[in-house]
Amino acid sequence: AQKITQTQPGMFVQEKEAVTLDCTYDTSDPSYGLFWYKQPSSGEMIFLIYQGSYDQQNATEGRYSLNFQKARKSANLVISASQLGDSAMYFCAMREGQGGNEKLTFGTGTRLTIIP
Amino acid sequence: DSGVTQTPKHLITATGQRVTLRCSPRSGDLSVYWYQQSLDQGLQFLIQYYNGEERAKGNILERFSAQQFPDLHSELNLSSLELGDSALYFCASSSRPTGNSYEQYFGPGTRLTVT
Numbered sequence: 001a002q003k004i005t006q007t008q009p010g011m012f013v014q015e016k017e018a019v020t021l022d023c024t025y026d027t028s029d030p031s032y033g034l035f036w037y038k039q040p041s042s043g044e045m046i047f048l049i050y051q052g053s054y055d056q057q058n059a060t061e062g063r064y065s066l067n068f069q070k071a072r073k074s075a076n077l078v079i080s081a082s083q084l085g086d087s088a089m090y091f092c093a094m095r096e097g098q099g100g101n102e103k104l105t106f107g108t109g110t111r112l113t114i115i116p
Numbered sequence: 117d118s119g120v121t122q123t124p125k126h127l128i129t130a131t132g133q134r135v136t137l138r139c140s141p142r143s144g145d146l147s148v149y150w151y152q153q154s155l156d157q158g159l160q161f162l163i164q165y166y167n168g169e170e171r172a173k174g175n176i177l178e179r180f181s182a183q184q185f186p187d188l189h190s191e192l193n194l195s196s197l198e199l200g201d202s203a204l205y206f207c208a209s210s211s212r213p214t215g216n217s218y219e220q221y222f223g224p225g226t227r228l229t230v231t
Contacts, residue, residue, distance in 0.1 A: 045222035
C-alpha cells in the first residue's frame with residue numbers, strides 16, 4: 001500500500017485564487033510528521049511546511065497552511081492568493097521513526113500551474 | 117539557499133563506470149540523508165548518516181555506498197553504473213536527533229546521466 005498518496009497529478013489555478021493540494025497518508029506509528037516540498041523547474045527541493053502528529057494546531061508559514069485531519073489521515077496543503085511563481089511540482093512527504101532514524105517517504109507529486 | 121551544498125551539479129559518464137557525489141550539510145547539522153529522484157521510481161530514500169555512523173537504510177543498491185567524514189561532509193559512491201542509475205541525487209541535512217526540528221533541508225542535487 002502507498003504510504004503517501006497524492007491523487008492530483010496536475011492542477012491549473014487562476015492567479016490570486018487559493019489552491020488546495022491533496023495528500024493522504026498511511027502509518028501505524030503514533031509519532032510521525034508530514035512535510036510539503038516545492039520543486040520548481042530548476043530542480044531544487046524547497047521546504048515549505050511541517051506538521052507533527054502531536055501538534056495541536058495546523059501549521060502555517062506565510063501563504064502556506066497545512067490542513068491536518070488526523071482521523072482522516074490527510075494533510076492537505078493550502079496556498080492562499082496564488083502567484084505565478086507558485087507554478088512547480090509539490091511533494092507531500094512523511095517522516096516515520098524516532099531517535100534520529102528519520103527517512104522521508106514521498107508521494108508522486110502534483111504539478112501546479114498558475115494561470116495569469 | 118538551503119545551506120546544503122552538493123558537487124558536481126551535473127555528471128555524465130558511461131555504463132560500468134564509478135562516480136562519487138559529494139555533499140556538505142548545513143552548518144551545525146549532524147544528519148545527512150541521500151535521496152534518488154528518477155522518472156520511474158520517483159523520490160526514494162537511500163541512506164542516512166548521523167555524525168559519521170550509518171543510521172537508516174532505504175532502497176540502496178549494493179553497488180552504491182556512502183560515508184560521512186569527521187568534518188560531516190558525505191560522499192555517495194555509485195559503481196558499475198547502469199543506464200537506470202540516471203537520476204537526480206539529492207543530499208539533505210537536519211539537526212536531528214540532537215535538535216528538535218525535524219525539517220530536512222535539501223541541496224541543489226547532482227544530475228547523473230549514464231550513457
